[in-house]
Every structure is written in structure tokens, then in C-alpha cells.
Amino acid sequence: MRYRLAVPPDADLLARLDALAELLPLLSGALDIREVFPHLSRVTCRVLPHDALALALLAPDRESLFVHALTTEVDFQRPDRIQVPQEARHLFEVPWDYLLCDDMATDPVMRQIPAVVAGLHGSLRVPLRRNGQVFGGLNFMSRAQGGFTAQDAPVAIRVAAYVALALAHKDLADEAARAAEVRERATALEQRVRSLTDQLSVLGHGSPRRMVGVSAAWRQAVGEAAQVAATDTTVLLTGESGTGKEVLARFIHGASPRAAGPFLAINCAALPESLIESELFGHEKGAFTGATQTRAGLIERAAGGVLLLDEVGELSPGAQAKLLRVLQEREFQRVGASRVLRADVRVIAATHRHLRTMVDRGTFREDLFYRLHIFVIALPPLRERPDDVLPLAEVLLEDIGRQLGRRGAGLSREAAPRLLAYPWPGNVRELRNVLERAAILAGGGLITSEHLALPAPAPPQSSGASDPATAPRRIGLPAGTERRQTLPDVEREMVENALVGARYNKSEAARALGLTRAQFYVRLKRHGLAI
Numbered sequence: 427m428r429y430r431l432a433v434p435p436d437a438d439l440l441a442r443l444d445a446l447a448e449l450l451p452l453l454s455g456a457l458d459i460r461e462v463f464p465h466l467s468r469v470t471c472r473v474l475p476h477d478a479l480a481l482a483l484l485a486p487d488r489e490s491l492f493v494h495a496l497t498t499e500v501d502f503q504r505p506d507r508i509q510v511p512q513e514a515r516h517l518f519e520v521p522w523d524y525l526l527c528d529d530m531a532t533d534p535v536m537r538q539i540p541a542v543v544a545g546l547h548g549s550l551r552v553p554l555r556r557n558g559q560v561f562g563g564l565n566f567m568s569r570a571q572g573g574f575t576a577q578d579a580p581v582a583i584r585v586a587a588y589v590a591l592a593l594a595h596k597d598l599a600d601e602a603a604r605a606a607e608v609r610e611r612a613t614a615l616e617q618r619v620r621s622l623t624d625q626l627s628v629l630g631h632g633s634p635r636r637m638v639g640v641s642a643a644w645r646q647a648v649g650e651a652a653q654v655a656a657t658d659t660t661v662l663l664t665g666e667s668g669t670g671k672e673v674l675a676r677f678i679h680g681a682s683p684r685a686a687g688p689f690l691a692i693n694c695a696a697l698p699e700s701l702i703e704s705e706l707f708g709h710e711k712g713a714f715t716g717a718t719q720t721r722a723g724l725i726e727r728a729a730g731g732v733l734l735l736d737e738v739g740e741l742s743p744g745a746q747a748k749l750l751r752v753l754q755e756r757e758f759q760r761v762g763a764s765r766v767l768r769a770d771v772r773v774i775a776a777t778h779r780h781l782r783t784m785v786d787r788g789t790f791r792e793d794l795f796y797r798l799h800i801f802v803i804a805l806p807p808l809r810e811r812p813d814d815v816l817p818l819a820e821v822l823l824e825d826i827g828r829q830l831g832r833r834g835a836g837l838s839r840e841a842a843p844r845l846l847a848y849p850w851p852g853n854v855r856e857l858r859n860v861l862e863r864a865a866i867l868a869g870g871g872l873i874t875s876e877h878l879a880l881p882a883p884a885p886p887q888s889s890g891a892s893d894p895a896t897a898p899r900r901i902g903l904p905a906g907t908e909r910r911q912t913l914p915d916v917e918r919e920m921v922e923n924a925l926v927g928a929r930y931n932k933s934e935a936a937r938a939l940g941l942t943r944a945q946f947y948v949r950l951k952r953h954g955l956a957i
């Protein structure tokens with residue numbers, strides 16, 4: 427029996443298509459199709475003679491085409507971009523296989539293009555498609571009118587398929603390269619942060635301590651700090667009290683080119699206005715009562731180094747104006763002096779306040795705000811990074827041990843979950859205080875939950891125990907601060923407040939309290955709040 431094909435294979439067409447197989451290694455080996463485009467045109471010319479070949483890609487607006495590659499011996503100014511007339515734009519949206527045109531000069535859409543003006547007439551256009559969508563096209567052009575026939579179309583379509591494939595590979599490769607680059611940068615940054623953290627002993631209050639943090643939120647903040655450290659840019663650190671603003675300021679100093687210079691800090695909240703000025707700018711002998719000696723201010727003494735303006739939100743209006751001048755013009759004067767001095771300090775400012783709100787209320791100068799609000803690093807509160815509690819506790823206990831002349835105390839098995847269940851309104855500083863007290867009480871032994879001054883997990887609730895009218899609004903106080911309430915009351919209120927704060931999103935509320943979802947659900951049930 428003999429089989430017959432419905433359409434007898436056209437030996438000529440098959441031979442022409444076969445000849446195109448030569449294009450495959452050429453295209454797959456090329457990084458950029460533009461480099462091999464003349465070669466592609468030559469190979470194709472053998473089976474599909476043409477005098478010019480253009481590869482055009484659709485612009486994102488889908489109203490114009492970029493001429494991505496063009497080969498021709500006809501001399502004309504190659505356009506970079508061709509605006510596609512309204513009446514031809516449907517070709518980008520509807521399915522079509524090829525377009526034959528005997529003379530482009532008679533085609534209202536094509537006759538304007540420079541190729542036509544330069545004497546090219548015949549045209550065979552085929553679309554480039556990806557996922558069924560047209561994203562460009564090839565235009566085979568000939569000097570002769572009617573240079574192409576429908577028999578040429580399958581050949582042109584095959585070339586277009588190869589070109590589309592090559593472009594798709596290129597996009598994939600570009601994307602992979604971009605992703606690899608991003609990964610590489612992230613890894614390099616992580617490594618830099620790690621080596622800086624290991625190298626630098628972030629000194630605070632005289633005792634060396636390591637900077638700790640494994641949570642994504644903390645690592646993000648430190649990553650940003652490591653990046654900005656290399657510059658001289660003013661940094662604003664924001665975050666609740668005790669979140670590590672000073673720790674991070676010292677980290678930036680240690681990781682910066684000014685590391686060999688001094689690190690000085692001024693607490694703007696702690697000094698009255700008159701003293702802040704002389705502290706910052708220094709004073710001349712006799713400038714005011716008590717100024718018995720000329721004294722350089724912090725800005726002068728921090729020359730070549732970093733000055734931390736802690737609690738910058740507390741600066742008086744007068745001091746704000748003077749600080750603005752330092753930041754704007756890098757100039758200042760000692761109190762009582764006329765000589766203008768140049769400031770060579772990098773400023774890091776820190777605040778637990780929301781400066782933008784202070785600007786809106788008129789208590790913080792807007793111009794100063796913009797001088798400080800350049801590179802802001804927001805430090806997350808400890809309750810939003812429960813992963814950090816135990817690693818921090820370990821390092822803090824070592825540190826406390828050193829201070830007490832003992833080995834760092836360990837935590838008993840039941841003490842650790844208690845630390846995790848507490849929301850730490852005072853953040854790392856409060857954690858440190860609680861641990862310090864516990865280490866003393868433990869007398870060199872293991873720290874158990876009795877040593878921790880934290881609210882105990884509540885026993886099953888006897889309902890109606892608290893009177894909401896008299897219940898204090900403040901929550902999250904360490905045990906012992908509020909005696910009128912029972913611990914279950916405090917816990918219930920914390921749970922309620924967390925729910926309201928998280929707009930009843932339980933996962934978020936649990937996170938805010940540093941609890942797992944399961945731990946949080948237990949408390950919801952205990953207090954009859956499960957909805």
C-alpha cells in the first residue's frame with residue numbers, strides 16, 4: 427500500500443527551508459542578533475533573494491516601531507523609530523501570516539519610509555510573535571517591483587520564527603544575568619555587613635558589645651547602613667526608644683571612611699538651649715557668665731569624624747536655625763566669636779519622634795527637616811522582630827556577666843518563651859534591664875522565669891474581673907509598674923489593643939505582640955475574644 431500526502435511536498439520549498447537550518451547555530455551562538463544580522467541576511471538571500479532586510483520591534487506604546495537591525499546595500503538614512511499610522515496599527519492586534527506588496531510606493535502606509543524613497547519597491551513582511559502576540563516584524567525588500575511571491579512566504583515565516591526564538595533567548599539570558607547581578611550584589615552586601623559586624627566592636631557606654639540581629643527587618647536596616655556608610659551623606663535614624671539607633675550610628679561610623687576620626691554624640695533633649703549652642707559650636711572666653719575658657723564645640727572636636735545628634739526632634743528653634751546653617755553651608759561660629767569656622771563632620775541624626783508631624787505642627791523647621799531627611803533608616807521595634815530576642819539576650823547576658831565579673835548567665839528552658847511572649851515596649855534597652863536584674867537575682871545560676879520581671883502568663887480568665895472604666899489605658903508596662911490591674915487584665919488589654927492596632931488582622935496582631943499565631947489564639951480564647 428502506498429500513502430499519499432494530501433498536498434504533495436514541494437521539493438523546492440523543502441530544500442529552501444532546509445537551507446535555513448544553517449541559521450540555527452548562527453543565531454544560537456550570538457549574544458546579540460544585530461551582530462549576526464548581515465550574516466543572516468546573506469544566508470537567507472540564497473533561498474529568498476532580497477536587497478534589504480529590516481528587523482523592527484514594536485515600542486511599548488504599540489504605536490511605533492524601533493528599527494533594531496537593518497542590512498542593505500541601498501543607500502538611505504536608517505530611521506531609528508517609525509511612527510506607525512493609525513490605519514496600520516491593527517496589524518499588531520490581529521492574526522496574520524505575511525503581507526506581500528508589489529510596490530511600497532503605492533502603499534499609503536509604507537511610501538513615506540526612507541527605504542522606499544531610496545528606490546526599494548517590493549516588500550514581504552512577516553510578523554514576529556511571542557505567546558501569540560506580535561512584538562515586531564521582518565521586512566524583506568527588493569529593488570524590483572513585485573520582487574516576492576506567495577511561494578516566498580513560508581521561507582520568510584521560517585526565518586521570522588528563528589529570529590523570534592533568538593530574541594526570546596536573549597531576553598531570558600538578559601533576565602537571568604540581571605537576576606544574577608542582583609543576587610551577587612545582595613550577597614556581597616551581606617558579606618560586607620557580616621565582616622563589618624565581626625570586625626567592629628560597637629562601643630557603647632564603655633563596654634564592648636557585638637551588634638546582634640538575624641531578623642529580616644534588622645538585616646535590612648543594617649544593609650542600608652552599610653551602603654550609606656561609604657558616603658558622607660547625612661543619615662536620619664528613626665525608631666522607638668532603645669531600638670539601637672546609637673548602635674547603628676556607631677556602626678555607620680566604624681564602616682565609613684571617617685572610622686579613624688572621632689565619634690561624638692550630643693543628646694539634644696538633655697541640654698537647655700543656651701548650653702546646646704555652646705556644646706555644639708563652642709564658645710570664646712567671656713562669651714557668657716561662666717565661660718572662663720575658650721572651648722571648642724562638638725562640631726570642631728568631631729572634625730574628620732561623625733557627630734550624632736541624638737533626639738534631634740528636641741532641638742530648640744534657635745538651635746535648629748544654627749544647625750541648619752552648619753548643614754547648609756558647613757560653617758559655624760563659636761558663641762561670642764566673629765570668626766567663621768568650617769565644619770568637617772558627617773552628621774547622623776536620630777529621633778524617636780515623627781519629624782514630619784512636627785513640621786506640620788510648626789515645632790520643627792521644614793528646611794532643617796529636608797536637610798536631615800535625606801537617607802532615613804527606620805529601626806524596627808523589637809516586637810516586630812521576635813527572631814532577634816534570644817540572640818540579643820545571649821549577647822546581652824554575656825555583656826552583663828562581664829560587667830558583674832561572672833560568666834554570662836544562661837536562660838532556663840521555660841524562661842526563653844517568656845521573653846518571646848513579652849511585647850518589649852522599651853525594646854532592647856528594656857530587654858537589657860530585665861536581663862541585668864535577672865542575672866543579679868540568679869546569683870550566677872540559670873535565669874528562670876521567676877527572675878524575669880515580666881507579666882506571667884495568665885491563668886484561665888474569670889470573666890468580668892476588670893472594670894473597663896477604671897482600667898488604665900497604658901499597656902505593656904513591666905510587671906510591678908501597674909498594681910491596680912491583675913496580669914490577666916493587662917494581657918487582655920494588650921491583646922485587644924493589638925487587635926485594634928492591626929485592624930483585626932490576627933497574624934499582624936500576633937506579630938505585634940511577638941507571639942506565634944498559635945500563642946495568640948490561645949490568648950484570644952482565654953479572654954473570650956476569639957471571633
Ligand SMILES: Nc1ncnc2c1ncn2[C@@H]1O[C@H](COP(=O)(O)OP(=O)(O)OP(=O)(O)O)[C@@H](O)[C@H]1O
Pocket residue numbers: 630635636637638639665666667668669670671672673674778818821854855858
Ligand atoms: N542590635 C543590637 N545588638 C546589640 N545591642 C543592641 C542592639 N540594639 C540595641 N542594643 C543595645 O540596646 C541598648 C539601646 O540601644 P541604643 O542606645 O542604640 O538605642 P536608641 O535607639 O539610641 O535608644 P534611645 O532612643 O532610648 O536613645 C544599648 O545598650 C545597646 O547596646
Ligand SMILES: [Mg+2]
Pocket residue numbers: 671672736776
Ligand atoms: Mg539613643
